[in-house]
Amino acid sequence: MSEPAVILGLRNVQRVYTQPVDLLSRLGGALKGGVKPRAVHAVAGVDLDVIAGEVIGIVGESGCGKSTLGRMLTGILPPTAGEIRYKGKPVASLGGAARREYELGVQMIFQDPYSSLNPRMRVIDIIGEGPVVHGMIRRGEKEAYVSQLMHKVGLDPSYRYRYPHQFSGGQRQRIGVARALAVKPSVIVCDEAVAALDVSIQAQVLNLFMQLRKEYSLTYFFISHNLGVVSHLSDRVAIMYLGRIVEIADTDTIFSRARHPYTQALIKELPVLRTDRRQFDTIKGELPSPLNPPSGCPFHPRCPFVMERCTRERPVLKPVKAAPAAASGTTAAGMDAGKRHLSACHLDDM
Numbered sequence: 001m002s003e004p005a006v007i008l009g010l011r012n013v014q015r016v017y018t019q020p021v022d023l024l025s026r027l028g029g030a031l032k033g034g035v036k037p038r039a040v041h042a043v044a045g046v047d048l049d050v051i052a053g054e055v056i057g058i059v060g061e062s063g064c065g066k067s068t069l070g071r072m073l074t075g076i077l078p079p080t081a082g083e084i085r086y087k088g089k090p091v092a093s094l095g096g097a098a099r100r101e102y103e104l105g106v107q108m109i110f111q112d113p114y115s116s117l118n119p120r121m122r123v124i125d126i127i128g129e130g131p132v133v134h135g136m137i138r139r140g141e142k143e144a145y146v147s148q149l150m151h152k153v154g155l156d157p158s159y160r161y162r163y164p165h166q167f168s169g170g171q172r173q174r175i176g177v178a179r180a181l182a183v184k185p186s187v188i189v190c191d192e193a194v195a196a197l198d199v200s201i202q203a204q205v206l207n208l209f210m211q212l213r214k215e216y217s218l219t220y221f222f223i224s225h226n227l228g229v230v231s232h233l234s235d236r237v238a239i240m241y242l243g244r245i246v247e248i249a250d251t252d253t254i255f256s257r258a259r260h261p262y263t264q265a266l267i268k269e270l271p272v273l274r275t276d277r278r279q280f281d282t283i284k285g286e287l288p289s290p291l292n293p294p295s296g297c298p299f300h301p302r303c304p305f306v307m308e309r310c311t312r313e314r315p316v317l318k319p320v321k322a323a324p325a326a327a328s329g330t331t332a333a334g335m336d337a338g339k340r341h342l343s344a345c346h347l348d349d350m
Contacts, residue, residue, distance in 0.1 A: 006088070007187060007219055008050035008073060008106070013082035015043040015068050019291070040290045042068040044243030045082070047317070050187070055213065055220040057230035057251070059266065060240035061287050066223045067111075069240075070189040073221060074108045104134060107180040111192035113172035117164040123150070123175055124160040130183045149178040152215075153208060170201035177208065181216065189221040194229065206233060228270055231255060236340065239263045242290060242298040245317060249341035259320050259343040261303045297346065309346050317344040 019038040043065040050056055058066045071077040072084065075091070084091045086102045094102055110116035117126055127149055128142040137145050147157035153174040164172055173193065180188050190209070194202040210233055212218060224230050230237055231251055238248040239262060247260040258264050265283045285302040288294050294301050300310040320341045 005052040006049045007052040007086070008048075008221075009083075009085035009088070010046050010048045010073075011083045011085070013043060013046045013069070013072060013079045013084060014041065015065070015072060015077060016041050016080040038291050041243050041293070042290065043072070043079075044293075046243075046245055048238065048245065048248070050219060050221060051235075052186070052219055053217060054235040055222055055233050057234035057237045058221065058223045058240060059225065059227055059230055059237060061225060063287055063290070064240040065243040066240050067191050070108065070191050070221060070223050073187075074106050074189050075103055076108070100134070104183045105186040106189065107183065107185040107187070108189040108191060109173070109176050109180050109193045112196055113169050113176055114164075114196070116176055117172060119164055122161050122163060123167075126164070126175060127160075127178045127182050130179070134183060136183065145182075146178075149182055152181070152212070153178045154204070168201075169197055170205065173197060173201075173205055174208070177205075177212070181212065184216075185218070187219045187221060189223070191223045192225070193222075195224070195226070202229070209233065227266055239266070242288060242293055244298065244344070245342075246299065246345070247343045248317075249320075253341050257341075259341075259348060260299075260345045261305055261347070262299050297344075305347060307346060313346070315344040315346050315348075317342050318348070320348060 017040040019040060046069060048056075058069065060066050068077065072079050078092075086094070086106070089098065091102055121129075124143065124146045128137075128146045131137045131145060132139050132142055143160070146160050150157045150160060155171060155174050155178070159167070164175070167175065173196075176193075193209075194205050197205060206229065209220065209222075213220060220233075222230060222234060227237075234251050236248065236250050237254045238245050239254075239260065240246070241262050247254070247258065247263045249257075254263065255267060258267060262283075269282060283302055284304075288298065288301060294311075296312045297303070297306075297310040297315055300306045303310065320343045
């Protein structure tokens, strides 16, 4: 069996924000020989291959870097270090038609459906402006093209001349989906795309995503803090903590044989309909500040299995030995499940 095509590849991708030094700190630092600006590693080195046609879920607490990672994939933010590849070619070196193909081929659906749409533009222009500007359709074809897309995402095409404030939250998110689809992308990055919606509307939008995936052969990079949502539509799940991926595997493996203590803790926090469960198991402590990350394993201050080695040596993301029963199983993407289960924990060496 041939290897599946990798549509997006990340190699040691990092994003660092520098906190400027204020006047008071500069004056105080002058007496001590100077003060250096503090650096925040929002994404601290991510290696990941996104297979064409799959849905990969990125999960983690607020502040772990998952949204920053999504913005780098779409080109909104440039990586500080590392390399992003699109269809095997480094994005940084793309130019001309190849650069245009990448910028149109990777689109984003934003978290907040109320602020991600221009309030001064009508829906027909929000959805139709991109394909007209990029020469995909003629200006005279815009009305029919937008009407077709609105119908695809479950909106009444007769509303195309309305403004965003005349729609509900669920309808606005559908407009965002139609805007992303309008330029015929290969990859859609969904940044908490259902987090701001009611539960009933969430289900409708998630079903829409899966329907469009089949119809347009889309690849989804689905960012969420909710493992329950991710479990319903992802082929693979990557768990992020403080700017790094700490575990990645196919969805069934993550929920049945999670190895990293952080992943296990997230799963225990999921609501379960059981009469014998009196309270939720919560992760102890707070997420460390990225301005001053812990030495060694970044999760060790909150880990119930912490060892002395964890405080001084950062674990590397590496393959986990597959369970005998799953050794011959394959994922939807056609890759061996055992080879795709990676974890960054010193417990895996024991």
